[in-house]
Amino acid sequence: MLKLRPALTIGLAAAFVTFLFGGWSIVVIGLLAGAMTGLNYGQRSLKRTPREIGQEAIVPGLVAAGMVVLGGVVFSYVVTPAVGKPLAYSLFLKFGKTAVRMDYFFVLMISIVAGVLLGALASWYMASIQGLPEHTRRARLIIVLVVFLLIFPFFEQITNMQWMAAVITVQIFILLALGLNIVVGYAGLLDLGYAAFFAIGAYTAGLLNSPQIDISWNFWLVIWIAAAVGSVAGLALGAPTLRLRGDYLAIVTLGFGEIVPVVFRNLITVTLREPITRICFVGCDPVKEVRNACLYACTGPLDLTAGEKGINPIGRPLIPFTPENLFGANYLPWYFLILVLILFSIFLIRRMHQSRIGRAWMAIREDELAASQMGIDPVKTKLMAFAMGATFSGFAGAFYGSYISAIFPGVFDFSVSVIVLCMVILGGLGNMVGVIIGGILIMGTDRLFLPQMATLLKGFMTATVLPNVSHPALRDFLTFSLDPIQFRLMLFGLVLVIMMIVRPEGLVPSAERRAELHAGDEAAGAPPLEAEVAAH
């Protein structure tokens, strides 16, 4: 008996995307939904050959992709007219500078067929490779993933989906979440000031590669310096605070996260004077700084960070033998650069996680006292976690500064720390796959769905609802008060609370975490056989 519930759930979630975007997104989302379904069904049957597993997943894959397609059709024939847009908007292919306008119905047909076929195919393939031996399975998964990640941006460019800016932001936040995962997920230290390290990385890169204080070092050097400065900042914060217990540590890091943007906002008149020479004895006016030895910026105070105006412009990366404006308005080089950074970070973090220090982090998380009895130095281990987390944040900050080309102190406020925390918690503490999925969900919602939803809602209001509402107060309420963008932070709050109550281990939990949170709760634990097979 085939269970279709997971496929229906995945399909529904994915159909929500095509319901909002329609058009070419049907192809991408159909493929992704199929792949997810395949992964889901493939895991559920371990005693058959890969071929059989794959065949069993075709129908669920078709179901999921079918729902995605349905969402796209609804978008075309219900949503689009309801928001008062013509049916043919923004559907053209773009090859370089030439754009080819296409018939709307034709595009819809192509994307429906491609979506369903790709969905079924992906489901079949993903399910079938689940039956392979572990190392082949992993290799195949990685190949599939890399192929998708390589093809997607070109597809996006040609079909003019306008997703790239959001995708790169999602990638930056994934890098941040990977770093925070070390601190919160592996070492179990709640860091609420993580945005501070992001800011430190960005400002380091900004100062060293901009006209602000007239230094323009190469991006490829600056990004390493930013990472190093980030890790030093992590050590500096960690050293005095790591004796504190969980919630006190959280508050102190929160305070740190609040101070750092204030510092960057206010370092606009910097002068350093030696204090002892300024001590004034009887007979001199202390207000008029009588004698002082000026050490730095003596001719006039130095504007280090430009306050609210921010540092602008920050230099872009240059690659030898390529055009100088390679990293210009085009998104593709940025996409691949951050992708490489993420892959590099995943590689490093994986190695660390499996090494002595990674095991020490988890030991500290589980039981600090027992770990220290086993010869693990808790202070050193925690400091290492803070420093490593901050390093990746520094990376992300340097990339962010160069990508946006301007940084402002207001960007790095508490909500950034909470969003990153939200990503880690939604995906699953301590599991990199989970963290990446959580990142895609959270930031994808924030940067893609909500803006699109706001646009559609606005169109829906003006085109469909408002003509039928005459009461002035109600009209004002409908047009002004219901704005999904404005309440985006509420979404993150809801995610945090609901996840903590319903599923504290996250969507894709790590095995240890699941066992720990559901100790004695047999229904949720994996059956022994499956766990054993999965371990091999």
Add this chain to the structure above:
Amino acid sequence: MRIGQRVLLASVGIYLLLFFGPLAGFDLFRVIGEIANKPSTLLQQLLIGLANGSLLALIALGYTLVYGIIELVNFAHGDVYMLGAFMSLTVIGAFNVDKGSSPAIKATAIVVAFLSAVVFTAGVNALIERVAYRRLRNAPRLAVLISAIGMSFIVQNVGLFWGSLRAFFPIMGVNSAAPKAFPDLIGRIDVFKDILHIDVPIAFNTKDLLVIVMASVLMIGLRLFVQYTKLGKAMRATAENRDAAKIMGIDVDRVISFTFLLGGALAGAAGLLVGLYNNTAVFTMGFTAGLRAFTAAVVGGIGNITGAMLGGMLIGILAAFSDQYFSSRWTNAWVFAVLVMVMVFRPTGLLGESVGQKA
């Protein structure tokens, strides 16, 4: 040897503070000069600090009560206080009073606003406990803390939404996120000069008086309540040892709910008072005030009622000093710096050691 090290460390610290402090407005030589030139400003700032500090203390009490009883930093508390300000703003808006209305109407509006804000925030706070914390009572502590952070964001956005309801509450103004103008119902009559006819160089007006008196009454009332009533005793018992309290027949869930009610009520009162005092309310005010109040609770020794009052005053005075003598742009940084220092060097706070006082 150890003393030598400490002295060395302390002097290095002081030197660094003097060296880098001026970057953040802490220019000791200039500050001393300014104080010496005009000492009355110092007194004036002390007074402003006391008024702001008593408001902070009211909020800090909410943190300290909750922390004392379930060892949770209730992140949402600052935002509950913000809701209190919004509730009283809405009520006062409904009365349609402003500066020129007759005193009787003003007084009625204030009393009704006070009652509704207090009841509302108490209810909201208890609801938050019921929804977000109760089910996590036996979960790891970080889980509850994360839930509290989430709740804080939710409540803050409820405030933002409330602020956007200009269609129903005209007093909310045109822009949803911008600070709301809170009607000035108290007025600024100088107590010394105009009422008592004493000539002193500092200004102490009716607003300061109202805030300080109200806050003191509430705080003393709370202190007496916790000390002498049966429910207060139950709260102290629960704080001391939850399991033992349960064995003794105390309904722990009810006591915890009641603690949240109490904290929320104080936050609502603070919300109204701050609206009357500063004549402005904005949906982010809960976050900043919450952090300052939490700092106050920690400085005083978290879980300790008297400590929260003391800490609130100290942080209020520090903030006033920083605004006047350092630089108002750096005030938050100084407050957080104090928080970090206290957490690192004396996590128990000033009065935190006597566990018997924990309530």
